[in-house]
Amino acid sequence: MAKDQIEPVGNWPHPSYIQVAKPYIFEQDVQRCFVALETSEAKEDNIRLQGVSWIDTVRKALQLPVKTFNTAAVYYHKFRLVHKDTEYIWVVRALLEVLPCRNKIADGTKDAAAAALFLACKTEDTLKKSREILCAAYNIKASLVDQLSPDDAIFEQPSRTVIGLERLMLESAGFDFRNTHPQALAVKLVKACGLDRDTVGNTAFYMTIDAHRTFAPVKQTSQTIAIACVELAARMCEVDLSTVVGPSGIDLQKWSINREQVMGQSFCHIKCLRELANATLETLLDLLDLYTHHRGATTVGPNFTIESFISTRITLNKEASAANFPRYTEWHERKTALNGANGSKISPASPASDPKSSHTVSPNSPSVMGPTSATGAKSRVGERGKDGTVRFMVDPQRAREEKATVEKYFAPDEFEEYEEERWVPIRK
Structure with missing residues (x-):
């Protein structure tokens, strides 16, 4: 040499x-994933709502706790931000080829949902076999005569396929098992504010479930979701907001946030808390977008009129516009990557x-x-x-x-x- x-x-x-592993991302990251996956917003909303609704329905059929639903929804969102629907459609094809009643099996949105629920059962220590999940999904729409047991041989190949999809689900989540649940905190906040348990309490509880139909769980903490759901429930039930918002309301300093952060002001005194600015306002508007455009696909939506959601959204938009609050948390436009073209510096x-x-x-x-x-x-x-x-x-x-x-x-x-x-x- x-x-x-x-x-x-x-x-x-x-x-x-x-x-x-990063448990939380920003809205701009979600939008960049949509662009990279070449999917439209309307199609994405439709598939996401169908998948989460399938998880909720099967979860109720199996009598699983709400914490399993929360974890499954988070895994489902993270998985679909990485993989195109055409990359794992073979799972549904295997289901359709094996099971006799094709019209009773979910379409291309349910394969990832089944794997997410299967992984969530392991994470939350509510163990269910993949056969049991597939069997429960099949028996929901089947008649009493056509219902099957989990030990039926026709679930053998589909269950193996779901288990194989579990690896991709883990990799998409970065093997991050740090999951939080806002329901317990929302109930405690309702009790601490002296609000009615049957009206505001139930509404806030089910709003935390509806929040998992959006990307709020992958963008905000459970504390932010709980506070936003309690405030929105109080506004929808038309109760006195002084016990929720204001000096005599929820002690936001206890959760390391202030009112500026709750209402979306883009500055704060502590630099490390800058990313928490506008968190609750973003969650409130995400929920109102869900109830305005997809009211029938939610739990709380049918209980109120569309006019009430629109009026609440107008009120929050006016308050945000008057204070010049941003819509999303820490939105920064990324510079175009030229990658050395024409002598430019590689970015x-x-x-x-x-x-x-x-x-x-x-x-x-x-x-x-x-x-x-x-x-x-x-x-x-x-x-x-x-x-x-x-x-x-x-x-x-x-x-x-x-x-x-x-x-x-x-x-x-x-x-x-x-x-x-x-x-x-x-x-x-």
Whole structure:
């Protein structure tokens, strides 16, 4: 080997990829996933509502607690932000080929919902077999004569397919099992505010369930969802808001937020709480969008008229416009990634290509990774780990420390070139 030839870095073992789980994302990240998945907003809303409604219906048939529904809805949202519907449609095709009553089986939106509910049962320690979930979904629309048992042989192949889809569900969520539930806090807030349990309490409780039909659980904390549902329930029931909003209302400092954050003001005194600004207002408007456009697909929507939801939304919009509050939390437009075209400076197109990110990326990986979830997961089935091992971490600080330790071993060697003139005698 010549002295000036550099030893290739590939002789070292691959450092692997680190994927850090992110339990919450912003609305702009959700919109970018829609663009990458090439799906329209109307189609996405339709599929999302059908999937969550299927989870809720099967959950009630199996008599599972509401915490299992919450977790399943979060897994379902994260999965669909990464994978196209055409990438896992083979699950439904297997169901349709095996089961006799095709019109009684769910369409292409229920395969991911079944896997999400199956994974949520394991996470929340309410164990149910995949056979039991598929059987319950089948028996919901079947007559008493046509109902089957979970041990029936026709559920064998579909259950294996759902189990195989569970791996993709875990990877989309980044193996993050940190799940919170706003229902208990909403009930306590209603009691602390002295509101009626039968009217405001029940409305706020079911609003927390309807909130999981939106992307609020992947954007906001359970405290924010609970406070927003209690406030919206009080407005819809036309009770005195002084016990909910204002100096004598809910103590927001107890939850490390203030009224500016609740109403969406984009500044706060503590820098680390900046991302919490506009959280409750965003959740309120997300719920009102759901009740305005898809009132029949919700639990609370049919209990109130469409005019009441519109009037409440107008009131909140006027209050937000007067104070110049933003619609979404921390919306920042991302600069266009030119990736070195025409001599421009290369800009990272995804967290995986960002040099400051906690991910360790191969030099041969493309600059554009395609649609990513909150954890930066790839969207194509089977592509993960083909160029190296993917490891999932929950603590981002540990990922940064490991990356800093490994980087010095995989950094290319630095050489300095210089010219030197020498007189060499010519042999005769």
